């Protein structure tokens with residue numbers, strides 16, 4: 001099973017848009033996918049048009065609001081054929097509080113055992129990471145072996161990627177299997193020179209990992225308010241073709257060496 | 258002295274762009290301004306083209322890397338006439354670790370005493386908040402009395418604002434003076450229907466706080482890579498006029514009731 005974190009501290013670069021559409025792309029291709037929403041904003045559920053009562057918080061604590069025991073299976077919400085969602089949201093604030101209270105030596109890996117399944121009932125776990133950098137971000141990087149970094153082709157994007165690469169390197173000291181496998185340019189706007197300039201710099205620095213860019217496509221920002229993925233909202237949109245191409249690359253690319 | 262947090266959990270909505278350009282706008286108008294960068298990404302310094310050796314971490318701990326004592330004044334970096342920067346960056350990761358270890362009852366306000374100056378040597382403290390939501394976010398809301406929420410006019414922006422409003426309400430239970438004074442629409446793109454639709458919804462929900470929107474203006478995304486504010490990079494750009502208008506509103510509006 002492959003475990004991929006869609007991660008970047010910089011905000012608004014297309015992490016959730018990528019996590020949701022890639023997960024659905026993989027599921028449509030026949031893979032069994034669990035999408036894990038690691039954000040207190042809980043957007044993955046809204047992007048999919050569902051409202052799960054339980055999620056990542058209950059998956060870890062194994063108790064519901066009334067304190068009754070809960071099985072891991074109860075917390076996985078069927079979202080589409082072959083696609084389950086482990087929802088994020090407000091309760092992750094409490095999860096972070098609890099993590100901060102753990103002793104320093106176990107704090108970075110406190111969630112690892114519960115987050116990595118023992119069986120092979122899944123082909124992919126895709127983690128939609130929150131922006132910023134805190135104790136939950138570290139725990140997710142300890143629980144995966146592959147990272148996909150979306151990089152918006154505008155503004156100080158390269159700075160953000162270099163900063164984030166430092167966080168990855170320090171996480172790698174503890175999680176030796178962690179690899180930056182994919183750098184995904186997003187919000188690619190053919191008309192602006194800035195887009196091309198940043199793309200060229202990415203090509204020089206990350207040739208092996210660089211994916212074909214996701215174009216700026218307003219359909220991608222409209223689909224979530226309908227609770228639909230791009231494949232459902234407008235299958236002929238350029239955003240759908242771009243995420244289909246990314247799905248292909250991830251499936252063919254095989255994962256960790 | 259007015260203490261304003263530029264805050265929104267949603268990423269990439271223009272918090273740093275607003276914090277930097279508003280701070281410079283106020284300084285140019287003659288106010289004495291301290292810009293506090295509360296983000297591990299440390300972008301405010303890059304937006305201003307400076308590289309301060311000390312910052313918020315040393316302001317709180319009062320020690321430098323060698324353990325030598327440091328005065329608060331040493332950590333404030335002159336950025337422009339009337340404008341000082343208290344820099345963010347990697348060391349805020351350590352600050353968050355320390356905050357997480359504080360007992361639960363004092364954790365939300367652990368930074369308040371050091372963050373609120375006793376004298377009146379400043380007219381404004383502007384806090385550039387990180388995306389996401391964690392123990393440092395709470396501490397900043399406990400140290401200010403006014404909040405400005407930038408809201409990008411695209412995608413699930415309204416959801417993000419409603420979620421963030423819940424965080425503000427819970428912070429208000431402890432910090433009774435906290436007010437959402439400004440809702441700033443950003444990335445306003447006249448050509449898209451989505452922009453207008455979200456703007457109208459904001460007008461219905463937050464009429465009193467709603468500011469004139471900041472237009473999408475590529476100059477605003479180019480200025481930071483030159484280490485310049487919009488007023489220095491291109492004073493005639495629509496982005497400069499928009500942030501000048503916001504500066505006016507904040508000065509005339511007078512602050513907390």
Ligand SMILES: Nc1ncnc2c1ncn2[C@@H]1O[C@H](COP(=O)(O)OP(=O)(O)OP(=O)(O)O)[C@@H](O)[C@H]1O
Pocket residue numbers: 010011012013014015016017018039129130131186187188214215216217218219220221222224239266267268269388411412413414
């Ligand atoms: N390729 C694209 N074309 C057009 N709009 C896009 C594209 N990708 C993302 N968006 C829009 O940009 C905004 C930010 O995207 P998204 O929420 O996926 O980013 P994020 O990195 O998950 O943000 P956060 O840091 O808050 O978690 C959303 O309104 C989304 O609909």
Ligand SMILES: Nc1ncnc2c1ncn2[C@@H]1O[C@H](COP(=O)(O)OP(=O)(O)OP(=O)(O)O)[C@@H](O)[C@H]1O
Pocket residue numbers: 009010011012131154155156157267268269270271272273274275296386387388443444445471472473474475476477478479481496
């Ligand atoms: N009005 C605007 N017009 C054009 N580009 C903009 C505008 N406002 C911000 N940008 C660009 O959008 C990107 C995100 O802006 P910014 O970094 O200010 O957002 P943020 O909310 O601080 O992000 P984060 O959540 O990562 O802290 C940057 O590349 C910035 O240059």
Ligand SMILES: [Mg+2]
Pocket residue numbers: 015016017039043129130131
């Ligand atoms: Mg997201």
Ligand SMILES: [Mg+2]
Pocket residue numbers: 272273274296300386387388
């Ligand atoms: Mg910012």
